[in-house]
Amino acid sequence: MSFVEKPAKPYKIQLLITNTSKIITIGTFDGVHIGHQKILNRVVNLAQIHGYTSAVLTLFPHPRMVLQNEHSIKLLNTIDERIELLKSYGIENVIVKEFTKEFADLSAKDYVKHILVDELKTKQIVIGYDHHFGKNREANISDLKQFAKRYDFEVEEISAQDIENVTVSSTKIRKALDNGEVDLANSYLGYNYFITGEVIKGKGLGRTIEFPTANIHIKESYKLIPNDGVYVVKSNIEGSIVYGMMNIGTNPTVDGKERSIEVYFLDFNQNIYNKVLKIEFLKRLRSEQKFMNIAALKAQLKKDRINALAYIESQNE
Numbered sequence: 067m068s069f070v071e072k073p074a075k076p077y078k079i080q081l082l083i084t085n086t087s088k089i090i091t092i093g094t095f096d097g098v099h100i101g102h103q104k105i106l107n108r109v110v111n112l113a114q115i116h117g118y119t120s121a122v123l124t125l126f127p128h129p130r131m132v133l134q135n136e137h138s139i140k141l142l143n144t145i146d147e148r149i150e151l152l153k154s155y156g157i158e159n160v161i162v163k164e165f166t167k168e169f170a171d172l173s174a175k176d177y178v179k180h181i182l183v184d185e186l187k188t189k190q191i192v193i194g195y196d197h198h199f200g201k202n203r204e205a206n207i208s209d210l211k212q213f214a215k216r217y218d219f220e221v222e223e224i225s226a227q228d229i230e231n232v233t234v235s236s237t238k239i240r241k242a243l244d245n246g247e248v249d250l251a252n253s254y255l256g257y258n259y260f261i262t263g264e265v266i267k268g269k270g271l272g273r274t275i276e277f278p279t280a281n282i283h284i285k286e287s288y289k290l291i292p293n294d295g296v297y298v299v300k301s302n303i304e305g306s307i308v309y310g311m312m313n314i315g316t317n318p319t320v321d322g323k324e325r326s327i328e329v330y331f332l333d334f335n336q337n338i339y340n341k342v343l344k345i346e347f348l349k350r351l352r353s354e355q356k357f358m359n360i361a362a363l364k365a366q367l368k369k370d371r372i373n374a375l376a377y378i379e380s381q382n383e
């Protein structure tokens with residue numbers, strides 16, 4: 067199977083903005099990693115103390131996609147995944163603003179007055195010391211503190227020290243995944259890196275070698291796919307945890323041209339065409355190889371299965 071890179075469609079998100087006083091933090095939060103989680107925790111705790119709604123203002127598409135027209139940029143989460151992750155850490159109101167050229171052109175004052183104060187009813191902002199905002203990133207945290215006095219909200223600054231103490235970054239996680247180091251990425255994320263996609267028809271070859279594979283189609287072309295290779299993975303299929311081994315690559319043995327993502331699920335025999343699966347990466351087993359023939363590939367798949375089972379057993383002890 068293949069997944070075709072389509073240009074990202076303009077994304078319209080209609081999410082309810084609650085009509086309540088809010089404590090918010092603002093950012094891209096790509097990955098929602100352990101550093102982000104610390105900030106989210108602070109927002110959730112303060113919201114409870116003050117009786118505010120905890121909220122995140124996040125922008126989509128990524129500013130670089132819009133301002134530099136960079137379509138090659140890959141993100142750790144699709145926008146839907148980002149919303150779900152933010153909610154899973156206790157954020158009550160996730161507000162996604164479409165990042166357009168017009169949005170980027172808002173002056174710092176208009177952004178604070180119209181969006182943060184009037185529209186979102188912000189009472190407190192938790193934000194990093196180096197945050198910039200408004201047209202051309204014209205305003206900084208000391209400007210924000212001036213606005214706070216004028217419009218009656220509070221600013222809690224996260225210090226340079228606190229930010230440097232968190233040695234994790236979205237960039238580091240992207241690099242780890244580009245190298246296939248999923249266990250390193252998982253330790254930075256605080257959860258297992260995952261993809262979400264629909265099971266589509268492949269060439270029908272897998273079944274003939276007794277390794278049927280679910281071919282996964284990810285509709286968001288900006289989603290980062292880990293480096294080509296074979297991985298132990300896990301999914302929840304209709305309430306049951308199912309382990310599997312995934313191949314990401316071009317299937318050189320059968321002279322494949324396009325990159326595909328396919329999973330052979332262990333101890334599993336169900337038709338799952340058209341189902342949308344969330345699949346977590348657990349461990350990298352090996353690189354994709356070109357074998358002499360299909361029999362050699364099949365022999366390797368049997369070895370992969372033994373290695374995958376040994377890994378799963380070692381984790382479940």
Ligand SMILES: Cc1cc2nc3c(=O)[nH]c(=O)nc-3n(C[C@H](O)[C@H](O)[C@H](O)COP(=O)(O)O)c2cc1C
Pocket residue numbers: 067268269270271272273277278279281296311312313316317318319320328329330353354355356357363367370
């Ligand atoms: C765990 C796993 C590992 C694989 N490793 C390789 C590999 O190293 N080289 C390769 O050419 N194909 C590899 N494949 C892909 C097979 O070539 C592929 O499953 C087969 O072509 C069937 O494709 P289909 O589902 O589109 O019919 C692997 C598949 C799986 C599930």
Ligand SMILES: Nc1ncnc2c1ncn2[C@@H]1O[C@H](COP(=O)(O)OP(=O)(O)O)[C@@H](O)[C@H]1O
Pocket residue numbers: 265266267268269270271272273274277278279280281329330331332333334335336337338339
């Ligand atoms: N153990 C399994 N792992 C993955 N898919 C399975 C398994 N058992 C049955 N299936 C089903 O078989 C399909 C894969 O069969 P396969 O012969 O590889 O065809 P295709 O190339 O069209 O995906 C999957 O999409 C799924 O619906």
